[in-house]
Amino acid sequence: MSQVLGKPQPEDEDDDEEEDELVGLADYGDGPDSSDADPDSGAEEGESRKRPFIFPRSVKCCWCTAHKCRSPDLWNTSRACGVPRGWWYLFREGQSPIFFLDFSDPFSTEVKPRILLMGLRRSGKSSIQKVVFHKMSPNETLFLESTNKICREDVSNSSFVNFQIWDFPGQIDFFDPTFDYEMIFRGTGALIFVIDSQDDYMEALARLHLTVTRAYKVNTDINFEVFIHKVDGLSDDHKIETQRDIHQRANDDLADAGLEKIHLSFYLTSIYDHSIFEAFSKVVQKLIPQLPTLENLLNIFISNSGIEKAFLFDVVSKIYIATDSTPVDMQTYELCCDMIDVVIDISCIYGLKEDGAGTPYDKESTAIIKLNNTTVLYLKEVTKFLALVCFVREESFERKGLIDYNFHCFRKAIHEVFEVRMKVVKSRKAQNRLQKKKGATPNGTPRVLL
Amino acid sequence: MPNTAMKKKVLLMGKSGSGKTSMRSIIFANYIARDTRRLGATIDVEHSHVRFLGNLVLNLWDCGGQDTFMENYFTSQRDNIFRNVEVLIYVFDVESRELEKDMHYYQSCLEAILQNSPDAKIFCLVHKMDLVQEDQRDLIFKEREEDLRRLSRPLECACFRTSIWDETLYKAWSSIVYQLIPNVQQLEMNLRNFAQIIEADEVLLFERATFLVISHYQCREQRDVHRFEKISNIIKQFKLSCSKLAASFQSMEVRNSNFAAFIDIFTSNTYVMVVMSDPSIPSAATLINIRNARKHFEKLERVDGPKHSLLMR
Ligand SMILES: Nc1nc2c(ncn2[C@@H]2O[C@H](COP(=O)(O)OP(=O)(O)OP(=O)(O)O)[C@@H](O)[C@H]2O)c(=O)[nH]1
Ligand SMILES: Nc1nc2c(ncn2[C@@H]2O[C@H](COP(=O)(O)OP(=O)(O)O)[C@@H](O)[C@H]2O)c(=O)[nH]1
Ligand SMILES: [Mg+2]
Ligand SMILES: [Mg+2]
Numbered sequence: 111m112s113q114v115l116g117k118p119q120p121e122d123e124d125d126d127e128e129e130d131e132l133v134g135l136a137d138y139g140d141g142p143d144s145s146d147a148d149p150d151s152g153a154e155e156g157e158s159r160k161r162p163f164i165f166p167r168s169v170k171c172c173w174c175t176a177h178k179c180r181s182p183d184l185w186n187t188s189r190a191c192g193v194p195r196g197w198w199y200l201f202r203e204g205q206s207p208i209f210f211l212d213f214s215d216p217f218s219t220e221v222k223p224r225i226l227l228m229g230l231r232r233s234g235k236s237s238i239q240k241v242v243f244h245k246m247s248p249n250e251t252l253f254l255e256s257t258n259k260i261c262r263e264d265v266s267n268s269s270f271v272n273f274q275i276w277d278f279p280g281q282i283d284f285f286d287p288t289f290d291y292e293m294i295f296r297g298t299g300a301l302i303f304v305i306d307s308q309d310d311y312m313e314a315l316a317r318l319h320l321t322v323t324r325a326y327k328v329n330t331d332i333n334f335e336v337f338i339h340k341v342d343g344l345s346d347d348h349k350i351e352t353q354r355d356i357h358q359r360a361n362d363d364l365a366d367a368g369l370e371k372i373h374l375s376f377y378l379t380s381i382y383d384h385s386i387f388e389a390f391s392k393v394v395q396k397l398i399p400q401l402p403t404l405e406n407l408l409n410i411f412i413s414n415s416g417i418e419k420a421f422l423f424d425v426v427s428k429i430y431i432a433t434d435s436t437p438v439d440m441q442t443y444e445l446c447c448d449m450i451d452v453v454i455d456i457s458c459i460y461g462l463k464e465d466g467a468g469t470p471y472d473k474e475s476t477a478i479i480k481l482n483n484t485t486v487l488y489l490k491e492v493t494k495f496l497a498l499v500c501f502v503r504e505e506s507f508e509r510k511g512l513i514d515y516n517f518h519c520f521r522k523a524i525h526e527v528f529e530v531r532m533k534v535v536k537s538r539k540a541q542n543r544l545q546k547k548k549g550a551t552p553n554g555t556p557r558v559l560l
Numbered sequence: 561m562p563n564t565a566m567k568k569k570v571l572l573m574g575k576s577g578s579g580k581t582s583m584r585s586i587i588f589a590n591y592i593a594r595d596t597r598r599l600g601a602t603i604d605v606e607h608s609h610v611r612f613l614g615n616l617v618l619n620l621w622d623c624g625g626q627d628t629f630m631e632n633y634f635t636s637q638r639d640n641i642f643r644n645v646e647v648l649i650y651v652f653d654v655e656s657r658e659l660e661k662d663m664h665y666y667q668s669c670l671e672a673i674l675q676n677s678p679d680a681k682i683f684c685l686v687h688k689m690d691l692v693q694e695d696q697r698d699l700i701f702k703e704r705e706e707d708l709r710r711l712s713r714p715l716e717c718a719c720f721r722t723s724i725w726d727e728t729l730y731k732a733w734s735s736i737v738y739q740l741i742p743n744v745q746q747l748e749m750n751l752r753n754f755a756q757i758i759e760a761d762e763v764l765l766f767e768r769a770t771f772l773v774i775s776h777y778q779c780r781e782q783r784d785v786h787r788f789e790k791i792s793n794i795i796k797q798f799k800l801s802c803s804k805l806a807a808s809f810q811s812m813e814v815r816n817s818n819f820a821a822f823i824d825i826f827t828s829n830t831y832v833m834v835v836m837s838d839p840s841i842p843s844a845a846t847l848i849n850i851r852n853a854r855k856h857f858e859k860l861e862r863v864d865g866p867k868h869s870l871l872m873r
Binding site: 247249382441442444445448449451452453455456457459460461462463464468470471472473474475476477478479480481482483485 | 593594725761762781782783784787790791794795797798801802804805806807808809810811812813814815816817818819821835837
């Protein structure tokens with residue numbers, strides 16, 4: 111009677127060794143001790159204290175002190191100066207340096223979508239990055255300094271989300287001839303422009319216009335995403351009015367310049383609630399080429415398992431990568447986020463080895479939460495970075511065996527989807543090294559399901 | 561059992577704005593930290609009764625801290641306020657600029673306690689620690705603690721550092737209510753037996769409404785010494801998120817390759833958390849064990865319940 115998803119494949123487990131590399135990222139952090147490894151990184155350690163096992167690395171680029179890695183007008187990997195893989199910087203004489211985070215492998219940057227986070231000073235960019243990717247609690251962002259301290263922030267390299275966030279300290283001067291903004295925009299998948307809605311936003315709108323038009327000239331494929339931010343301070347009416355006004359003005363400006371083909375998307379966001387995660391989820395989803403496949407898999411999975419709603423989450427950022435096609439209700443999404451928090455928090459306390467080694471989230475990670483209204487929340491590990499979170503009625507959950515079996519197939523299918531992507535990356539790497547590597551041929555195709 | 565209820569008077573004092581009402585609202589009234597920004601100053605004394613563990617009623621006296629009220633407490637209301645006090649909680653704002661005045665009020669308070677309720681237990685909370693730079697916190701707290709101890713003599717006081725923005729709040733309040741639970745030794749002994757029988761690494765008992773840890777037993781050393789208050793905080797937050805969906809949290813199972821933890825409703829006044837590390841013990845077995853122990857602990861909670869300890873199988 112029970113339909114199942116896909117067919118169990120006779121593949122063996124050591125497949126998983128490859129899957130660990132699935133998204134081509136570095137490992138989870140080094141363990142709990144390294145969070146304390148940097149004695150003088152001061153108050154910014156705050157959030158790593160709370161989740162020491164996910165974000166153990168504290169990065170301090172010696173550019174600030176020793177200038178060892180100085181190399182004008184060149185993009186550099188910062189590894190040379192002892193900063194962990196993933197940091198790149200551009201140094202220009204007399205200007206603040208630009209640092210950016212690259213979660214991916216340097217060899218494969220051109221295949222990774224890149225997200226830029228831009229906006230006026232104090233608009234909330236660093237706060238967004240801290241809250242979404244570093245689990246800082248919103249009230250702690252009050253202590254963030256607006257100086258150019260980007261090079262001292264902690265790195266998260268444990269997210270599925272395979273993109274880069276560029277936080278530009280200060281303003282960029284597009285007319286500065288030595289500044290190669292073309293190079294920056296060329297590889298960009300989405301440009302998030304943050305506008306402080308509690309402030310006068312005329313200057314921000316002018317800046318938005320300039321940035322968008324420049325970027326569009328270089329790369330017409332960029333998604334332009336406007337975050338109307340800090341809306342926690344506004345009443346509901348005021349929110350709608352502000353969004354309408356900003357929307358109108360921004361599009362008028364574009365129309366005046368004859369650029370109405372540029373499409374801007376608007377989001378109302380605040381770090382004090384889940385709206386920022388929701389907005390980020392949408393931005394990221396647009397950049398995931400496998401999205402239709404993932405949604406399809408989720409639809410098949412839930413309809414065969416008696417599940418009401420399922421989300422595929424990036425565990426670290428709580429961005430949902432995909433969900434089935436039933437409508438998303440904000441409260442449901444929020445509860446999923448909170449569940450992930452609980453699961454990771456408890457696993458950090460009890461789920462590490464005695465010496466603190468291991469990771470809180472691993473292959474066996476599972477959680478079941480029962481509510482009094484016959485709802486069951488079910489979380490399971492899918493990949494190192496992804497978790498499936500489902501809403502199930504209690505009576506359907508009685509057939510947990512079926513759900514688990516279908517999940518097994520679902521998980522395999524997801525791995526295959528990403529394996530294709532991995533193989534592409536791998537072969538590129540292999541070419542780069544002028545080396546042939548056995549088994550790395552990019553000939554995989556997504557498996558058609560049922 | 562309202563007539564068998566045991567009432568205990570708890571005084572909350574400290575200067576205005578030090579955070580008394582905020583703490584009480586978070587622990588006993590399901591506020592989240594951010595909501596406390598909307599609280600106004602407390603006028604005179606606000607009384608609240610909190611049923612705790614069924615037969616224990618905490619009678620909280622939240623004493624507004626503005627000068628005029630304070631003066632009043634020590635003069636015209638003196639007997640009324642300081643009589644029959646079981647616990648005095650004195651809250652100090654760590655950022656206060658009037659340290660001397662704070663200490664002066666504190667000493668007046670101790671004097672009144674010594675006269676009217678000499679057996680009262682005294683807790684000093686050095687509060688709003690989040691406002692102090694992290695590397696300074698230990699130092700500042702040590703200093704304050706020393707001063708307070710000295711000033712309290714001949715009375716003894718227990719000092720805690722607290723902030724509504726992290727789990728330290730739960731640590732302080734757990735320790736406070738622990739002092740008030742009538743049959744706590746018996747509870748602990750039974751919890752130990754239970755833990756050993758089911759081969760748990762650790763068992764925690766939470767009060768159901770506040771999620772404060774009221775008893776625990778560990779069979780195996782655990783790394784994190786702050787885990788009790790962290791878990792109180794984590795689960796309490798989650799409970800509040802569930803209530804947004806008009807649902808309430810019932811039970812939870814979390815595992816990875818190193819552990820399995822079960823949190824479940826236990827008696828009518830408690831939740832239990834059982835932590836296992838032996839992967840060969842299936843979830844179902846642990847869940848049945850928890851269910852079987854329920855009845856026994858239910859009996860223990862009643863004041864005149866049987867005084868024998870847990871014997872299973
Ligand atoms: N930063 C920080 N602020 C806090 C903390 N606890 C309370 N507050 C804030 O302090 C302010 C005053 O808190 P209340 O709880 O009203 O103070 P109170 O002691 O009841 O004052 P009275 O009723 O006048 O005696 C509120 O805005 C709280 O949000 C804390 O731990 N850290
Ligand atoms: N009310 C409110 N304040 C915010 C929000 N996001 C950021 N802020 C505050 O805005 C200020 C500037 O933020 P910051 O991230 O340093 O801005 P940046 O210069 O764009 O990096 C900080 O004090 C933040 O606490 C929000 O969603 N709501
Ligand atoms: Mg910034
Ligand atoms: Mg008050």
